[in-house]
Amino acid sequence: MTLQVENLTLYYQTLRGDARALEDATFKMADGEIMGVAGESGCGKTTLGHGIVLLKPPMKFVRGRVVLDGEELPIWDMERMREYRFRKISIIPQYAMNALNPIRKIGTMIGEVVRSRGIDYGAILPELKRRLDLVGLSHDVLKMYPIELSGGMKQRVVLVLSTLLNPSVLIADEITSALDVSTQKAVMEMLVEFRDRGFVKSIMVITHDISILYQVADSIMVMYAGQLSEKGPTEVIIHRPRHPYTKMLIGSLPKVGVRYAETRLSGIPGSPPVLLDPPPGCRFQDRCPVAFEKCRDVPPFLEIEPGHFVACWREY
Amino acid sequence: MMRLDRVSKIYRVGAFGARKLPAVCDVSFDVRGGEVVSLIGESGSGKSTIGKMILRLISITSGKIWFNDMDISTLKGNALKEYYRRVQGVFQDPFGSYNPIFKADRIFQIVRREFYPHIPQADWDEKVERTLTSVGLNPQQVLNKFPHQLSGGQLQRFLIARALLLDIEFLVADEIISMLDASTRIDVLNLLADLKARGLSILFITHDLSLGYYISERAVILYCGRIMEMGRTESVFSNPIHPYTQLLMDSVPRLDQKWAKTVRSVEDGDKAHLAGCVYYPRCSKGTPECTKAIPPLVEVAPDHWVACHRW
DSSP: OEEEEEEEEEEEETTTTEEEEEEEEEEOOOTTEEEEEEEEEESHHHHHHHHHOOOOEEEEEEEEEEEEEEEOOTTOOOHTTOOOOTTEEEEETTGGGGGGGGGOOHHHHHHHHHHHTTTTHHHHOOOEEEHHHHTTOGGGGGGGGGGGSHHHHHHHHHHHHHHTOSSEEEEEETTTTTHHHHHHHHHHHHHHHHHHHHHSEEEEEEEEEHHOOOHHHHEEEEEEEEEEEEEEEEEHHSSSSOOOHHHHHHOOOOOOOOTTTTTOOOOSSOOOOOOOOSSSOOTTTGGTTTTOOGSSSSSOOOOETEEEEEEEEGGG | OOEEEEEEEEEEEGGOOHHHHHHEEEEEEEEEOOOOOEOOOTSSSSHHHHHHHTTTSOSSSSEEEEEETGGGOOOOOHHHHHEEEEHHEESSTTTSSTTTOOOOHHHHHHHHHHHHHSSHHHHHHHHHHHHHHHTTOOOOHTTTTOOGOOOOHHHHHHHHHHOOOOOOOOEEESSSTTTTTHHHHHHHHHHHHHHHTTEEEEEEESSHHHHHHHHHHHEEETTEEEEEEEEEHHHHHSSSSSSSHHHHHHSSSOSSSSOOOOOOOOOOOOOOOSSSSSTTTSSOOOOGGGTOOOOEEEEETTTTEEEEOOO
């Protein structure tokens, strides 16, 4: 197991109390697994990704354990995490285009980053160039400023930079949401290639777009309002989902080949609960068509068949 | 209804506007009454620029836009106001469309002040409530609230309702659902379909092909400010002829089939201003011939137009 997360609970401190953004997340990522994390905005998927790498206020560690390669990560300690960040666990943030320093040339900036980790830029440069070739960028980008690159090119620069030290886990947070479909496909395929070449062991792909996950992920985890709803192999989640939320979410996606005139899709009525004071129990119960009294207790995230976990009282 | 005739927009950039940046070049298409046309393109393809030109938010460098045989660039004063009574837009970011200091329904009061000052308040309130109901909102729940108290989907419906309060015939919908959540975006899309059934023409600007296919009768594919392919949605989607459209169709993530292993095509820096086809630097089928002249848009099948030398 590359990554093991147990009962991870993270809140945001606000003036009106704690927003319960992530509640008791428990899951595992195998070696070489590309795990997709899907859900709507506010479901806690970004909180999960950032909490493991950079847990800073207003985010607050409540409880839980994160074990990476058999070693517990001190995620609550900003200073001690410094040893692991970038070397062992790395992230491509949501707005990767803005992650580059606008007043440094790309090469200068990468040099500063690796030197801050005590690594000689000259020694790593050949590997850096080799990886730029892999993502289809010319070596000239090292002499350019970020403003000279398009969004997709910046995204690829950040992909190369964040995996330069061969981390065990890479967290890719919404890396394709600002790209058009052809670039999106190229970037996702590069991510898979980086895994296949062993530059990173496992990848957590966070996105709101399930159809992208279907293309590249080995497994998909669906989240709703801070709780894990379902996790399982990609084929199972897409074709045989068990949680009502997963079913409705997949059913509401327009597909090429579907016209409203022939098939009218429908959304999920209602809206997610406010996380400052969520209702007790399953947080999907207000919008769930099959909710019953039992749903006022929190459903456990149980393995109903090998590798397929569901948190729904109707499914046990 | 709305007809674009060789419309171009050239921005002047750099010191003293020395460099020309063509955002839209020679674009011609029309939107008929009661029809949804989707304008599909990647970021920077000029799709929003076209929407803004139709709404007269930016000027046209060359070409003409005709609305019911009326040249919109000549409209001034009352005539322009009459135009806005019939043509309205809704934009991508519902949160950015409101002033957070005021209650969200202030947008309706502004419409009344500007366009219907003679209607009594009671009648107006009733009209607002009727319109809100028609876009699927419960007036009691959403009136008298501040923007932060409403969800993105509700705010976006508010904006559509605001447009419907006028006697609109044409709506420019610029990426209106890309910021909404998956579970609610389909409802806004269905709302557009219902409006279309009532005779409204819609220009649906999007980068998402599956959304474009879901709602529109005709599709226009843009690349670098030029039309690559356009026509009936079924023909363009099921029988794409231009290499760019083919690439897009291959890249759309689907839930029923996985991506084919194809040659990877990524953009490589500056889209140079070549003399010929703008797509040539990325094209897998291009020949040196393609750099010599700009391919004209030709009709390859009934209502299916392609701009490619090699179709």
